[in-house]
Amino acid sequence: MNPEDRSKLMFVAAAFALLALYPLVGGEFGVDLATKIMIYAILALSLELLVGTTGLVCFGQAAFFGIGAYVAVLLSPQDQPASIAWLLPASVAAAGLYALAVGALSLRTKGVYFIMVTLAFAQMAYYVFHDTPVGGGTDGIYLYIKPVLGPLLELDGALTMYFVTLGALVLVFGLLAVLLRSRFGRALAGIRVNEQRMRATGFATYTYKLAAFTLSGALAGLAGFLFAVKDGYVNPEMMSWHLSGALLIMIILGGLGHLRGALIGAFAFALLQEFFKAEAIFGDFAKHWHLGLGLVIIVSVALLPRGLVGVPGQIRERLVGRASRRAETVEVGHGQA
Amino acid sequence: MARLDAHNKTDTGDRGSEVLLRSQGITRRWGGLVAVNQVSLDLQRGTVHAVIGTNGAGKSTLINILSGEIPPSEGRVELLGRDVTAWSQPRRAQAGLGRSYQRNTIYPSFTVQENCRLAAQARHPHPWAWWQRADRCPVSVAAARLAAEQAGVQDFMDRPAGLLSHGQKRQLEIAMCLATTPQVLLLDEPLAGMGAEETERMLALLQQLKAEHAILLVEHDMDAVFRVADVITVMVNGSVIASGTPDDVRNSADVQAAYLGGH
Numbered sequence: 326m327n328p329e330d331r332s333k334l335m336f337v338a339a340a341f342a343l344l345a346l347y348p349l350v351g352g353e354f355g356v357d358l359a360t361k362i363m364i365y366a367i368l369a370l371s372l373e374l375l376v377g378t379t380g381l382v383c384f385g386q387a388a389f390f391g392i393g394a395y396v397a398v399l400l401s402p403q404d405q406p407a408s409i410a411w412l413l414p415a416s417v418a419a420a421g422l423y424a425l426a427v428g429a430l431s432l433r434t435k436g437v438y439f440i441m442v443t444l445a446f447a448q449m450a451y452y453v454f455h456d457t458p459v460g461g462g463t464d465g466i467y468l469y470i471k472p473v474l475g476p477l478l479e480l481d482g483a484l485t486m487y488f489v490t491l492g493a494l495v496l497v498f499g500l501l502a503v504l505l506r507s508r509f510g511r512a513l514a515g516i517r518v519n520e521q522r523m524r525a526t527g528f529a530t531y532t533y534k535l536a537a538f539t540l541s542g543a544l545a546g547l548a549g550f551l552f553a554v555k556d557g558y559v560n561p562e563m564m565s566w567h568l569s570g571a572l573l574i575m576i577i578l579g580g581l582g583h584l585r586g587a588l589i590g591a592f593a594f595a596l597l598q599e600f601f602k603a604e605a606i607f608g609d610f611a612k613h614w615h616l617g618l619g620l621v622i623i624v625s626v627a628l629l630p631r632g633l634v635g636v637p638g639q640i641r642e643r644l645v646g647r648a649s650r651r652a653e654t655v656e657v658g659h660g661q662a
Numbered sequence: 663m664a665r666l667d668a669h670n671k672t673d674t675g676d677r678g679s680e681v682l683l684r685s686q687g688i689t690r691r692w693g694g695l696v697a698v699n700q701v702s703l704d705l706q707r708g709t710v711h712a713v714i715g716t717n718g719a720g721k722s723t724l725i726n727i728l729s730g731e732i733p734p735s736e737g738r739v740e741l742l743g744r745d746v747t748a749w750s751q752p753r754r755a756q757a758g759l760g761r762s763y764q765r766n767t768i769y770p771s772f773t774v775q776e777n778c779r780l781a782a783q784a785r786h787p788h789p790w791a792w793w794q795r796a797d798r799c800p801v802s803v804a805a806a807r808l809a810a811e812q813a814g815v816q817d818f819m820d821r822p823a824g825l826l827s828h829g830q831k832r833q834l835e836i837a838m839c840l841a842t843t844p845q846v847l848l849l850d851e852p853l854a855g856m857g858a859e860e861t862e863r864m865l866a867l868l869q870q871l872k873a874e875h876a877i878l879l880v881e882h883d884m885d886a887v888f889r890v891a892d893v894i895t896v897m898v899n900g901s902v903i904a905s906g907t908p909d910d911v912r913n914s915a916d917v918q919a920a921y922l923g924g925h
């Protein structure tokens with residue numbers, strides 16, 4: 326393992342270890358918030374597979390998230406707990422199937438058209454749940470009895486939910502990390518950099534992109550399942566384009582092209598949001614939190630073109646640059662003397 | 663309409679005269695413009711077949727049609743005896759058709775090694791084996807190494823491809839083409855922008871490759887074309903005006919009038 330890979334691994338291991346220890350100090354509110362952010366992190370990772378790896382800017386990720394969540398609630402029996410053993414696969418499969426259908430159509434377009442088509446499909450899903458009684462309309466629906474895994478696991482307590490979510494996050498991160506160095510992952514990267522060449526080389530790129538899109542939708546469905554079970558409540562706003570947009574901002578803020586970027590971006594975005602919403606700090610101005618959050622995002626995208634994940638590299642370059650400039654000055658000075 | 667006389671060539675045995683790619687009556691219209699008009703040619707193993715013509719003569723369009731990047735308006739393409747006119751570009755590539763591009767279309771952010779390896783991976787895709795590391799794939803790593811050595815880029819394997827010199831990028835382009843172990847090579851101006859030494863090297867490589875491959879060479883460097891080509895087809899405004907051995911073409915009155923300007 327080269328030093329760069331090792332430092333990445335160290336960073337991720339440390340981050341997950343900190344998350345594992347966090348409930349010791351987090352308190353009830355903190356644990357709930359961290360669970361929510363970890364679910365966003367899974368979503369951001371699923372989007373990173375499309376945007377950062379394959380170069381497909383999907384503006385409809387919220388639909389897969391929402392479908393995973395709605396399926397978890399709609400399929401749960403009213404009078405007894407559902408078994409995670411089938412409810413979780415059902416949520417993931419439903420989101421994956423919807424992604425397969427959306428991908429099969431939208432991947433025939435490129436660039437800005439792809440962005441718009443994925444948005445349109447997400448809005449369709451949004452209005453189906455918003456305007457029909459399928460999922461309780463705008464009011465949403467409640468999940469009264471949380472699912473269980475036999476006698477082993479009950480997704481009832483906040484702490485259980487926290488650790489199950491953390492486990493899912495670690496699994497998704499690990500899965501994607503392994504996938505990206507495989508032949509499949511390298512082919513996706515090739516498609517991002519130069520799809521025309523990939524086709525000329527003999528890769529049926531449409532199939533690769535469709536596989537990535539379906540997998541991404543399924544992972545977003547997993548996040549939806551966790552969200553529905555955590556809150557015990559789903560509503561159509563989960564599918565709104567605001568969330569799709571926020572997810573794109575998370576991975577851009579964190580740094581495109583890195584799984585760590587999605588992780589860091591999800592935490593940075595959600596924590597900034599909490600910060601600007603805090604009345605203790607901003608008083609009445611807290612209700613204008615969008616303004617503060619937006620300004621910070623604009624400034625950081627302008628100053629950090631590689632995202633938060635690129636900050637150490639930027640600092641290093643700046644220091645090296647300064648050092649070499651100093652060396653030059655010294656040399657010039659000697660020359661003059 | 664000039665058509666290549668397939669038996670007019672230096673015969674190097676049965677294998678040598680095997681037609682690997684045949685196009686018949688290829689026509690491509692863009693609205694009212696006929697970019698390629700009724701072009702028929704055969705590419706044989708053991709032969710470098712050059713297509714020359716002024717800018718806009720339809721040479722690159724012809725390559726795009728043969729490789730499957732764009733469909734022809736009319737005509738038929740046969741690869742290794744099979745009608746592939748309706749086949750997609752990836753499918754033709756899988757069947758043994760390799761092409762290089764006029765402008766560099768490498769993966770600039772990847773290393774030279776990964777550029778070659780990814781090309782080689784097309785022959786051993788195994789996308790479902792998601793747990794296996796691509797950079798430890800023995801098949802594609804070995805094929806990448808071989809192709810890099812053939813094209814002469816084996817000394818820069820760890821360098822990002824975007825940092826290579828122009829000539830090296832052209833060589834890498836060829837290496838990526840070879841890494842897919844094609845039988846037919848469609849090379850779009852491989853010598854463009856190369857220095858004298860690099861050109862020599864590339865011509866030597868073409869001589870060496872033609873034993874096993876059928877090569878279509880689109881090129882503007884006339885000295886190089888007349889040195890290396892066994893057959894030359896001349897295109898003007900989308901149509902073939904002459905086709906034959908370099909001597910036939912050099913002596914053709916049509917060609918002299920239309921293209922060589924009396925040289």
